[in-house]
Amino acid sequence: MLTKIIKTKLTAIFSGVILISLLAFKDRALHQSFQIQAGDTTKWPARFGFGYTPTAQEITAWDIDVRPDGKGLPKGQGDVEKGKGLYTLKCASCHGANGVETGAKLPGPALVGDTAAKSKPKTIGNYWPYATTLFDYVRRAMPYNQPGSLTDNEVYSITAYLLNANKIIKAGAVLNAQNLPKIIMPAKKLFIMDDRKGGPEVK
Amino acid sequence: MKKSDEKHTVSTPTKISRRALLGGMVAAAILPVNTFAGYVQTSTPALSGPGDDPIKIPGPGPSPVGKRSPFENPVRKPSDISSRTPLQDMYGTITPADLHYERHHAGVPVIDPAKHELLIHGLVERPIKFTMADLKRFPSVTRICFLECAGNFRTGKEELTPQDVLGLTSQSEWTGVMLSTIFRETGISPKAKWFLAEGSDATVMARSIPIAKAWDDAMIVYAQNGEAMRPEQGYPIRLLLPGFEGNMNIKWLRRIELSDEPYMTREETSKYTYPVKDKIRMFSFEMDARSIITYPSYPQKVERGWIEIRGIAWSGRGKIVKVEVSTDVGKSWQFANLQGTILSKAHTYFRHLWNWNGEATEILSRVTDETGYLQPTLKQLIEARGTALGGYHMNPVTAWQIKGNGTVLFKVES
Numbered sequence: 018m019l020t021k022i023i024k025t026k027l028t029a030i031f032s033g034v035i036l037i038s039l040l041a042f043k044d045r046a047l048h049q050s051f052q053i054q055a056g057d058t059t060k061w062p063a064r065f066g067f068g069y070t071p072t073a074q075e076i077t078a079w080d081i082d083v084r085p086d087g088k089g090l091p092k093g094q095g096d097v098e099k100g101k102g103l104y105t106l107k108c109a110s111c112h113g114a115n116g117v118e119t120g121a122k123l124p125g126p127a128l129v130g131d132t133a134a135k136s137k138p139k140t141i142g143n144y145w146p147y148a149t150t151l152f153d154y155v156r157r158a159m160p161y162n163q164p165g166s167l168t169d170n171e172v173y174s175i176t177a178y179l180l181n182a183n184k185i186i187k188a189g190a191v192l193n194a195q196n197l198p199k200i201i202m203p204a205k206k207l208f209i210m211d212d213r214k215g216g217p218e219v220k
Numbered sequence: 221m222k223k224s225d226e227k228h229t230v231s232t233p234t235k236i237s238r239r240a241l242l243g244g245m246v247a248a249a250i251l252p253v254n255t256f257a258g259y260v261q262t263s264t265p266a267l268s269g270p271g272d273d274p275i276k277i278p279g280p281g282p283s284p285v286g287k288r289s290p291f292e293n294p295v296r297k298p299s300d301i302s303s304r305t306p307l308q309d310m311y312g313t314i315t316p317a318d319l320h321y322e323r324h325h326a327g328v329p330v331i332d333p334a335k336h337e338l339l340i341h342g343l344v345e346r347p348i349k350f351t352m353a354d355l356k357r358f359p360s361v362t363r364i365c366f367l368e369c370a371g372n373f374r375t376g377k378e379e380l381t382p383q384d385v386l387g388l389t390s391q392s393e394w395t396g397v398m399l400s401t402i403f404r405e406t407g408i409s410p411k412a413k414w415f416l417a418e419g420s421d422a423t424v425m426a427r428s429i430p431i432a433k434a435w436d437d438a439m440i441v442y443a444q445n446g447e448a449m450r451p452e453q454g455y456p457i458r459l460l461l462p463g464f465e466g467n468m469n470i471k472w473l474r475r476i477e478l479s480d481e482p483y484m485t486r487e488e489t490s491k492y493t494y495p496v497k498d499k500i501r502m503f504s505f506e507m508d509a510r511s512i513i514t515y516p517s518y519p520q521k522v523e524r525g526w527i528e529i530r531g532i533a534w535s536g537r538g539k540i541v542k543v544e545v546s547t548d549v550g551k552s553w554q555f556a557n558l559q560g561t562i563l564s565k566a567h568t569y570f571r572h573l574w575n576w577n578g579e580a581t582e583i584l585s586r587v588t589d590e591t592g593y594l595q596p597t598l599k600q601l602i603e604a605r606g607t608a609l610g611g612y613h614m615n616p617v618t619a620w621q622i623k624g625n626g627t628v629l630f631k632v633e634s
Contacts, residue, residue: 061359063404064404064405065357065358065405067350067354067355067357067358067405068348068349068350068351068354068405069348069349070346070347070348070349071339071341071347071348071349075339075349076339076341076347079339079474079475080341080475080477081424082416082418082426082477082483082485083483084479084481084483084484085481085483085484086481139490141490144490144500145489145490146484146489146490146502147484147489149484150484150485150486150489150490153483153485153486154485154486157423157424157426158325158326158422158423158424158486161326161422164326164422164423164424165424204500207498207499207500208489208493208499208500208501208502209496209499209500209501209502210501210502210503211501211502211503211504211505213504215506215537215538215589215591215592215593216591216592216593217591217592217593217594218593219596219600219601219603219604220496220604220605
């Protein structure tokens with residue numbers, strides 16, 4: 018009796034399995050018949066023609082970047098003394114009176130320090146490889162609460178002040194588009210490009 | 221895993237009224253949130269009164285925007301400059317957009333998409349400005365990949381959650397246009413070797429990217445997990461560089477300039493660089509392979525018996541090929557099950573079943589990617605790079621200590 022019940026149940030289970038398999042097969046066949054051929058064969062045009070040509074003025078207004086070779090530096094100039102005044106007015110509240118780390122918790126990082134390698138904290142003197150980056154960054158992002166508010170001459174002056182405070186240029190120096198890219202930063206010699214390409218080596 | 225059902229989950233009996241449940245948001249506000257080390261306690265609500273049986277009273281009807289269950293409250297952990305994804309609350313690999321990690325340098329800009337434009341210029345055949353409508357007309361592409369901040373790793377104390385240790389990574393399904401499609405449109409000079417990508421945040425954040433990435437898999441994306449991208453992730457458009465450090469995936473993208481040289485911006489020189497012996501390594505783009513066990517982890521408690529160890533693993537250099545788990549302090553390793561489909565440059569979920577005998581031990585995971593790179597130990601990284609290390613591109617194997625009483629603590633190594 019018990020065996021018979023089990024047999025009946027097994028038969029029922031098997032029938033169920035077969036039925037499900039058949040249904041699944043039918044479903045797949047249906048699915049395939051409706052499937053769109055893989056791969057869109059439409060050829061892309063050489064150009065879509067979307068967008069518009071900006072005016073030279075539009076490009077110039079946005080093109081604010083400065084490269085290490087000086088490309089992008091604007092006309093104008095700045096000096097250490099003017100920079101000191103501007104620093105006190107616009108930078109000192111976040112970076113400290115002289116840009117030197119004093120132990121007090123300030124909103125901005127220390128900017129002035131020892132130019133010896135491995136010095137802490139990281140400052141312009143010991144960790145910035147290019148002087149042009151200083152101009153570029155101050156012009157695009159500083160002061161934090163009024164970014165983009167400095168004139169090019171003001172940015173040259175603040176750059177001059179910070180380079181002098183880090184003992185990289187003399188107090189009488191006047192910076193412009195010609196001499197800023199020629200400044201060799203103390204940290205330049207430390208920087209190396211990552212040459213790892215994946216693979217087992219831990220480097 | 222439904223947390224509220226599990227014995228080993230920290231739980232607090234909480235009384236939630238029917239009204240609060242129907243109210244949704246009200247209930248979310250009432251739910252106690254234990255912010256101790258950022259771990260959000262799950263609650264076991266004790267329903268009260270005859271009206272609290274869900275099979276006896278019809279629930280609220282359809283709504284314009286869905287909400288999480290009032291019994292669940294996964295949250296990011298924000299600081300002044302970033303917020304971290306609650307990795308311990310994730311059961312899969314797609315991060316809900318509102319829990320995606322954030323890192324920004326001058327806050328989240330408010331950008332009207334109707335006024336937003338993208339300029340491509342420099343070493344191109346023709347400079348072009350695109351409106352958002354223009355960008356959306358191009359053939360679109362969708363892909364899943366992780367994003368990760370290059371500074372993603374924290375240690376130093378035992379009371380750290382996965383969110384604290386490694387919460388600066390998240391994963392989304394991104395939709396947009398291939399950068400190569402846009403570059404075909406402008407035409408690129410053969411002299412162009414790099415491009416500068418620049419955002420519209422208040423630091424006008426900019427990074428130099430090798431042009432090979434544009435022809436490979438870079439995208440300009442406007443959608444995240446099927447809807448318009450979140451402001452914190454770069455609304456209305458961001459650059460997406462699968463596998464590359466988060467900072468290079470410029471958000472609120474407004475300008476790309478083609479160049480024959482890199483620009484040496486502040487973020488690629490004085491930031492996102494790190495000491496290697498007596499030098500400073502720059503231009504580390506790919507995020508190296510790493511993994512983390514997200515369960516069990518601090519501050520959960522486990523019980524003797526079967527435990528499914530769970531976590532995520534990924535590599536910025538391609539697909540992962542295996543994850544190994546050790547339950548005996550790294551003496552022996554076993555393969556974890558990988559949840560398919562395994563995607564390139566994507567978080568992959570792994571699981572490993574473990575029968576804990578109740579003895580104190582440490583559990584670890586390590587991943588190998590398709591380049592043959594095995595996630596290193598902290599000791600190996602120190603040997604290769606020196607003791608100074610710095611905070612960027614650190615991907616050591618991490619461990620959780622399982623104490624005899626079932627307490628789980630992060631293993632601090634140095």
